[in-house]
Amino acid sequence: MEMTEKTFDLNVRDDGIAVMTMDVPGETINTLRAEFVPEMTELLAQIRADQRIKGLVVISGKKDSFVAGADIAMLDACDTRDKASELSAAGHQVFGELEKLEIPVVAAIHGACLGGGLELALACHKRVCTDDGKTMLGLPEVQLGLLPGSGGTQRLPRLIGIAKALDMMLTGKQIRPKQALKMGLVDDVVPQTILLQAAIELAQKGKKRPKRKATLMELALERTHFGRNILFDQALKQVERKTQGNYPAPPKIIDCVRIGADEGMAAGLATESRYFGELVMTAESAALRSIFFATTEMKKETGADGAESRPLKKAVVLGGGLMGGGIASVTISKAKLPVRVKDISEKGLSNALSYAYKLLDKGVKRRHMSAAQRDKQMALMSTTTEYIGVHDADIVVEAVFEDLKLKHQMVQDIERECTAHTVFASNTSSLPIGQIAAVASRPENVIGLHYFSPVEKMPLVEVIAHEKTSSETIATTVAFARKQGKTPIVVKDGAGFYVNRILALYMNEAAQLLLEGQSVEHLDQALVKFGFPVGPITLLDEVGIDVGAKIAPILEQELGERFRAPAAFEKLLQDERKGRKNGKGFYLYGKKKSKKKQVDSSVYKVLGITPGVASENAQLAQRCVVQMLNEAVRCLDEGIIRNARDGDIGAIFGIGFPPFLGGPFHYIDTLGAAKLVAILEGYQQQFGQRFAPCERLKTMATTGQRFFG
Numbered sequence: 149m150e151m152t153e154k155t156f157d158l159n160v161r162d163d164g165i166a167v168m169t170m171d172v173p174g175e176t177i178n179t180l181r182a183e184f185v186p187e188m189t190e191l192l193a194q195i196r197a198d199q200r201i202k203g204l205v206v207i208s209g210k211k212d213s214f215v216a217g218a219d220i221a222m223l224d225a226c227d228t229r230d231k232a233s234e235l236s237a238a239g240h241q242v243f244g245e246l247e248k249l250e251i252p253v254v255a256a257i258h259g260a261c262l263g264g265g266l267e268l269a270l271a272c273h274k275r276v277c278t279d280d281g282k283t284m285l286g287l288p289e290v291q292l293g294l295l296p297g298s299g300g301t302q303r304l305p306r307l308i309g310i311a312k313a314l315d316m317m318l319t320g321k322q323i324r325p326k327q328a329l330k331m332g333l334v335d336d337v338v339p340q341t342i343l344l345q346a347a348i349e350l351a352q353k354g355k356k357r358p359k360r361k362a363t364l365m366e367l368a369l370e371r372t373h374f375g376r377n378i379l380f381d382q383a384l385k386q387v388e389r390k391t392q393g394n395y396p397a398p399p400k401i402i403d404c405v406r407i408g409a410d411e412g413m414a415a416g417l418a419t420e421s422r423y424f425g426e427l428v429m430t431a432e433s434a435a436l437r438s439i440f441f442a443t444t445e446m447k448k449e450t451g452a453d454g455a456e457s458r459p460l461k462k463a464v465v466l467g468g469g470l471m472g473g474g475i476a477s478v479t480i481s482k483a484k485l486p487v488r489v490k491d492i493s494e495k496g497l498s499n500a501l502s503y504a505y506k507l508l509d510k511g512v513k514r515r516h517m518s519a520a521q522r523d524k525q526m527a528l529m530s531t532t533t534e535y536i537g538v539h540d541a542d543i544v545v546e547a548v549f550e551d552l553k554l555k556h557q558m559v560q561d562i563e564r565e566c567t568a569h570t571v572f573a574s575n576t577s578s579l580p581i582g583q584i585a586a587v588a589s590r591p592e593n594v595i596g597l598h599y600f601s602p603v604e605k606m607p608l609v610e611v612i613a614h615e616k617t618s619s620e621t622i623a624t625t626v627a628f629a630r631k632q633g634k635t636p637i638v639v640k641d642g643a644g645f646y647v648n649r650i651l652a653l654y655m656n657e658a659a660q661l662l663l664e665g666q667s668v669e670h671l672d673q674a675l676v677k678f679g680f681p682v683g684p685i686t687l688l689d690e691v692g693i694d695v696g697a698k699i700a701p702i703l704e705q706e707l708g709e710r711f712r713a714p715a716a717f718e719k720l721l722q723d724e725r726k727g728r729k730n731g732k733g734f735y736l737y738g739k740k741k742s743k744k745k746q747v748d749s750s751v752y753k754v755l756g757i758t759p760g761v762a763s764e765n766a767q768l769a770q771r772c773v774v775q776m777l778n779e780a781v782r783c784l785d786e787g788i789i790r791n792a793r794d795g796d797i798g799a800i801f802g803i804g805f806p807p808f809l810g811g812p813f814h815y816i817d818t819l820g821a822a823k824l825v826a827i828l829e830g831y832q833q834q835f836g837q838r839f840a841p842c843e844r845l846k847t848m849a850t851t852g853q854r855f856f857g
């Protein structure tokens with residue numbers, strides 16, 4: 149396809165400062181593509197030849213963003229290592245030319261300045277950004293299984309120091325303007341209205357920028373080969389602990405920085421483009437990129453074809469407990485909507501208020517917001533013990549005790565007190581939404597909205613439509629969740645919905661293994677090694693052993709015997725073991741915060757077992773994980789989830805299924821359905837029916853069909 153419109157525009161002002169505006173035609177956001185290289189190279193030659201030009205400002209023509217990095221779709225389309233390496237090398241060439249210009253070059257940044265976008269800014273001599281909430285600087289490549297491939301591994305450490313640069317590149321964290329100024333990432337922070345002017349003035353002042361004062365740590369560790377070795381070794385160890393060796397990019401990032409520091413920039417850049425090419429071709433990066441594509445696609449969906457959300461101006465939350473407090477909190481802090489919390493007790497209300505206050509105050513302490521902003525957001529939250537001031541709510545989220553009768557009461561109260569269009573969303577984790585809606589005179593307004601704990605941290609919500617839920621109610625609920633910063637998946641009404649259903653079988657299998665003599669810490673370690681953020685036994689303590697015990701019989705009754713929890717677990721409840729919440733579970737919860745969690749070994753006696761010979765990590769993990777995979781496919785077959793993509797995102801964002809595997813369905817594609825069926829059948833022979841592969845998997849095993857591509 150021939151490019152007719154240009155991406156870069158050059159305007160030479162009378163004062164000799166040229167302004168280069170990047171504006172990719174027809175796109176909402178600027179990304180870097182290979183085809184821009186010749187255009188930029190030509191422009192740079194033009195700048196070098198023009199004697200009038202005394203300085204250059206690089207700015208974006210997009211309203212709310214600078215440059216969001218290299219075009220991820222372009223990277224995805226690379227089919228060889230060499231092609232991907234060449235992309236990186238071409239970036240090096242052109243950014244190198246920009247850096248070598250004799251005139252001062254200043255990046256003027258507003259909005260997202262990420263990945264290759266920040267690398268472009270790093271190749272400029274100075275940087276100024278706006279103080280706007282949308283302005284974020286970062287190198288998030290690691291989250292895509294990649295490393296910064298346009299010079300980031302070399303220029304960032306030289307600008308802000310090795311330790312800080314490693315931290316940014318290994319976590320992919322995004323830096324806000326104030327912090328960026330403090331760490332020397334930018335030279336100035338200004339209001340958006342004067343961004344261009346400030347950049348022009350910086351360019352007029354020349355190339356020189358005040359030298360950043362090195363911290364003591366830098367002097368001690370970064371300036372000598374010996375000191376750096378300590379730093380890199382520590383970073384490697386930390387990476388190994390965090391990633392369990394499952395992610396190839398972090399050690400390569402460290403290596404690039406090491407080579408750049410020891411052998412110089414040219415050697416560092418050569419290593420960077422070589423590794424970049426290798427990483428683009430890894431299965432881990434492909435899986436992580438698929439998550440990016442899935443989530444951007446999902447942002448555009450309303451949740452119900454053809455339906456639009458009704459306006460959302462006010463929310464009500466029923467119940468001020470842990471979940472209610474969390475839901476109210478993200479409603480004011482993320483959605484910025486007024487919320488009224490109703491509880492029968494003052495205690496519940498003060499709990500919700502303090503929950504939200506503590507979270508906002510943390511933001512003040514970390515200087516993410518001012519005290520005045522905190523107070524303004526808190527003012528969006530009000531409380532009541534009666535149904536006062538609730539009638540005009542557009543959506544009501546119910547987070548009361550898991551009791552069907554009580555939920556029925558709530559439905560009837562809200563139908564009486566609120567308008568005919570008010571959505572009634574239940575945060576139940578176990579009761580079928582259809583049953584909750586059974587007493588409703590407007591069942592079309594009733595829906596499930598299942599959050600995960602802690603609400604402010606967990607990115608997923610399940611939106612559960614029962615048979616009579618209207619499309620408008622679905623779209624309104626999806627829009628509400630998205631305003632709260634959540635990623636919603638729309639699922640069908642059924643016991644355990646999707647996430648808890650696949651989780652339950654995985655947890656049951658871990659429980660079986662425990663009863664067979666595997667130790668608590670060994671089991672947890674095996675699944676952490678596999679890639680889960682925490683092991684299943686820790687998770688059970690966190691969720692609550694009592695909660696698990698309450699859900700298990702419902703799942704068994706609705707879905708069959710494979711969901712039967714081991715009978716021995718009853719003994720835990722008889723021993724008052726509920727998990728972290730009452731300080732008594734599988735682990736010890738003393739007052740003193742010891743560094744490493746200790747298993748409460750008395751739990752073995754309660755269960756009547758003695759830990760025996762430890763099985764291999766991979767074997768333990770496989771037994772738990774294949775249960776989850778098999779059940780995920782059943783959910784797809786039954787229409788509980790709408791597609792494999794939602795199933796992957798639900799498992800990753802709701803449970804922490806290892807992102808580098810791309811979710812259960814991507815993982816099945818990687819394994820091959822035939823192999824999974826063979827594993828399941830092997831276990832079926834050994835351990836019984838609960839491992840019987842579902843029909844869809846068996847068919848896929850014979851046809852060779854895949855879920856994706």
Ligand SMILES: C[C@H](O)CC(=O)SCCNC(=O)CCNC(=O)[C@H](O)C(C)(C)COP(=O)(O)OP(=O)(O)OC[C@H]1O[C@@H](n2cnc3c(N)ncnc32)[C@H](O)[C@@H]1OP(=O)(O)O
Nearest residue numbers: 177179216217218219220260262263264288296297298444
């Ligand atoms: C060589 C280099 O080192 C390698 C790299 O740079 S790798 C890329 C690193 N950059 C990133 O990971 C940033 C990815 N992007 C984002 O995080 C977010 O899109 C954002 C924060 C920039 C904006 O978020 P938001 O405002 O919610 O908009 P969002 O819906 O995500 O994106 C808008 C559009 O831009 C596209 N987009 C954003 N960043 C993109 C990228 N890096 N590549 C391709 N497309 C991108 C989205 O796909 C979407 O396209 P569409 O409208 O056609 O579907």
